[in-house]
Amino acid sequence: MRWIDSLILASRCLRRRPARTVLTVLAVTLGTTLLVALSSVASTAGSRIVSKLSNGGPGTAIKVAASQAGSDQIYIDDIHAVGPKAITDATVNTVRRSPHVAGVVPVMTARVLAVPPPFGSMAVSKPGAPAFGDTMVGIDMNQTGNLPITILAGRVPRPGSLTEVSITESYLDHSQLTVSSAIGTQVEIAEPQAFTTAGGVAFRARWVRARIVGVVTQQVGAGALLVPIEQTLLARQWALAGVDGGDAFPLPTSPYSGMVVLASSLNNLHAVRQVVTGLGFANSAPEHLVASVLRYLRVVDIVLAGIGAIALGIAGLGVSNAMLAAVRERRREIGVLKAIGARDRDILRWFLLEAFAVGSLGGLIGTAAGLLIALWVGVSVNRYLAEQGLQSIQFGDVSWPLIAAAILGTSALAMAAGTVPALKAARLAPQEAVAAG
Amino acid sequence: MRLIGSGIDRQRDIARGTVTRLGSAVRLEGLSHWYGSGRTRVRALAEVALEIPAGGYVALTGPSGAGKSTLLSLIGGLERPQSGRLRVGDQELATLDGGRLAAYRRSTVGFVFQHFGLFDLLSARENIELAEALSATPAKLRRRHADDLLEEVGLKDRAHHRPGELSGGERQRVAIARSLVNDPSLILADEPTGNLDAGSAMHIMDVLESLHAERGCTLLIVTHNEAVAQRAEVRYRMEAGRVLP
Numbered sequence: 188m189r190w191i192d193s194l195i196l197a198s199r200c201l202r203r204r205p206a207r208t209v210l211t212v213l214a215v216t217l218g219t220t221l222l223v224a225l226s227s228v229a230s231t232a233g234s235r236i237v238s239k240l241s242n243g244g245p246g247t248a249i250k251v252a253a254s255q256a257g258s259d260q261i262y263i264d265d266i267h268a269v270g271p272k273a274i275t276d277a278t279v280n281t282v283r284r285s286p287h288v289a290g291v292v293p294v295m296t297a298r299v300l301a302v303p304p305p306f307g308s309m310a311v312s313k314p315g316a317p318a319f320g321d322t323m324v325g326i327d328m329n330q331t332g333n334l335p336i337t338i339l340a341g342r343v344p345r346p347g348s349l350t351e352v353s354i355t356e357s358y359l360d361h362s363q364l365t366v367s368s369a370i371g372t373q374v375e376i377a378e379p380q381a382f383t384t385a386g387g388v389a390f391r392a393r394w395v396r397a398r399i400v401g402v403v404t405q406q407v408g409a410g411a412l413l414v415p416i417e418q419t420l421l422a423r424q425w426a427l428a429g430v431d432g433g434d435a436f437p438l439p440t441s442p443y444s445g446m447v448v449l450a451s452s453l454n455n456l457h458a459v460r461q462v463v464t465g466l467g468f469a470n471s472a473p474e475h476l477v478a479s480v481l482r483y484l485r486v487v488d489i490v491l492a493g494i495g496a497i498a499l500g501i502a503g504l505g506v507s508n509a510m511l512a513a514v515r516e517r518r519r520e521i522g523v524l525k526a527i528g529a530r531d532r533d534i535l536r537w538f539l540l541e542a543f544a545v546g547s548l549g550g551l552i553g554t555a556a557g558l559l560i561a562l563w564v565g566v567s568v569n570r571y572l573a574e575q576g577l578q579s580i581q582f583g584d585v586s587w588p589l590i591a592a593a594i595l596g597t598s599a600l601a602m603a604a605g606t607v608p609a610l611k612a613a614r615l616a617p618q619e620a621v622a623a624g
Numbered sequence: 625m626r627l628i629g630s631g632i633d634r635q636r637d638i639a640r641g642t643v644t645r646l647g648s649a650v651r652l653e654g655l656s657h658w659y660g661s662g663r664t665r666v667r668a669l670a671e672v673a674l675e676i677p678a679g680g681y682v683a684l685t686g687p688s689g690a691g692k693s694t695l696l697s698l699i700g701g702l703e704r705p706q707s708g709r710l711r712v713g714d715q716e717l718a719t720l721d722g723g724r725l726a727a728y729r730r731s732t733v734g735f736v737f738q739h740f741g742l743f744d745l746l747s748a749r750e751n752i753e754l755a756e757a758l759s760a761t762p763a764k765l766r767r768r769h770a771d772d773l774l775e776e777v778g779l780k781d782r783a784h785h786r787p788g789e790l791s792g793g794e795r796q797r798v799a800i801a802r803s804l805v806n807d808p809s810l811i812l813a814d815e816p817t818g819n820l821d822a823g824s825a826m827h828i829m830d831v832l833e834s835l836h837a838e839r840g841c842t843l844l845i846v847t848h849n850e851a852v853a854q855r856a857e858v859r860y861r862m863e864a865g866r867v868l869p
Contacts, residue, residue, distance in 0.1 A: 528730025
């Protein structure tokens with residue numbers, strides 16, 4: 188008998204006992220739903236916890252400073268700097284070519300004077316005046332997804348823009364603006380340059396006016412303004428065209444003030460840190476903290492998977508029981524089929540396909556239901572977080588491997604559960620056909 | 625042991641071209657069979673010797689428990705003989721393994737049961753197609769052949785009806801049509817009229833005899849019904865696992 192004929196026969200037989208079929212499918216559905224929902228929520232929660240530990244960026248990000256690393260740098264998560272060390276394009280390229288490195292994002296900062304509205308033309312902050320000294324943090328805006336940056340409102344500047352900035356909450360504190368009132372306003376930025384006069388070193392500024400397009404929290408560098416790296420590059424070139432301003436405004440010695448190095452996976456984070464530290468750069472990454480938390484999350488995963496597996500096991504028993512009942516009920520039909528020439532493998536295939544149909548249908552519905560429940564949990568959690576004034580968590584990521592594993596897994600489980608009844612059916616003596624008369 | 629004369633007549637029928645071929649001869653020598661084991665062991669057949677020539681038409685009668693159905697099961701390859709020899713055509717059945725025994729049932733034997741043995745969720749045509757599917761016949765051929773067989777038993781217009789929508793006699797005719805899918809040389813009918821009224825029973829016997837006559841297959845019927853048994857060319861009576869002389 189061909190597979191398709193066996194499948195048609197199996198599907199017809201399932202329709203004969205609709206209540207039993209529905210209940211069996213329901214058992215598989217519930218087991219799959221539980222497993223998928225738990226796995227999905229645990230996976231999302233786990234990745235968000237790691238992201239949180241990494242200040243909104245990927246857990247594989249290493250923050251590298253333009254500083255010499257202390258001797259114990261590799262053993263601690265925080266930066267241990269013992270002196271300046273320049274990060275050049277050659278440094279960036281060396282790290283980028285190292286094994287297990289997924290990417291390198293250079294960071295360039297520039298000290299500026301920020302003047303929020305209402306604008307004046309004073310280059311010096313006075314008591315009560317809105318101008319304040321701060322730092323512009325410049326990055327490649329195409330890489331924001333790989334960096335510890337969280338957008339609180341609005342957006343980040345467009346890549347390469349010279350007229351857009353995003354601000355941090357520090358700017359809001361200085362300007363006494365709120366998130367909603369700050370977005371869309373302009374800020375005047377004075378980029379200083381020291382020059383020599385007869386009386387000594389004096390300062391002048393290159394004035395730029397930019398529009399605030401978003402509010403962010405960021406751990407890329409200390410500064411209230413997050414801008415495209417092109418803006419900090421211009422500010423840096425302008426400063427270097429002048430002279431050293433001494434302690435008040437020293438000339439930058441390192442082309443880049445830092446860089447963010449992305450390891451290809453959490454497992455490779457330590458190896459990449461070793462490379463960076465080996466090059467002599469102070470760096471930080473939540474390596475030990477993440478590893479510790481991941482161990483706890485793994486335990487949680489195992490417990491949740493265990494609960495789901497128990498549910499699926501019960502569903503498997505349900506399939507087995509239903510199939511055994513079907514075998515008992517169809518002794519005569521099995522006998523007749525054998526009497527007219529069916530081989531043992533024809534009978535085996537018939538019952539296995541019946542179990543497969545129940546398992547795959549239950550798996551399909553259960554997976555969809557599990558994902559919906561995970562989404563619903565996400566909405567409920569976010570509603571609670573919003574009520575508590577906390578930042579929301581993004582749920583509902585569709586994990587295709589999880590979906591595939593759930594559907595294929597339940598199908599395989601149902602077939603495994605149906606194996607004993609199917610073997611029993613296949614081994615039934617054909618004289619049942621005559622005896623049943 | 626007795627030679628059935630009609631088998632010789634059939635050789636003449638083949639020569640005339642009125643039947644296409646001669647069915648399988650059946651030869652039993654010292655055949656014994658038991659059920660159960662130890663204290664519960666029961667002898668179902670005791671040293672049965674019987675010879676049915678190719679193309680013969682034989683009826684087996686006897687009381688319940690006489691061993692008729694057991695004999696039918698053994699000849700049909702549903703069970704293996706435990707003692708003695710059983711030869712159908714050129715085949716010694718005891719030497720066949722499971723797969724070859726299934727192939728024997730598929731290609732040589734056509735079973736007709738008292739309970740019809742039809743799948744109630746399948747239509748008359750699908751029941752016949754299912755039997756053909758066991759031989760992996762292509763779907764198109766199966767459908768055409770099933771229609772031909774239904775026509776042969778006079779049920780072409782009932783092809784789409786399920787067993788529950790057919791009368792007892794019609795169901796048995798579907799079962800007969802199904803038994804013919806592989807053009808068997810041996811038809812074994814276990815109480816084929818047991819669930820039918822007298823009129824339907826005679827009609828079923830007409831159908832079986834007509835097929836026997838046209839196809840030349842060997843026909844062995846187990847029955848309690850004397851009227852049915854009397855229609856056979858040769859009758860045997862069984863009692864306590866023995867074929868009476």
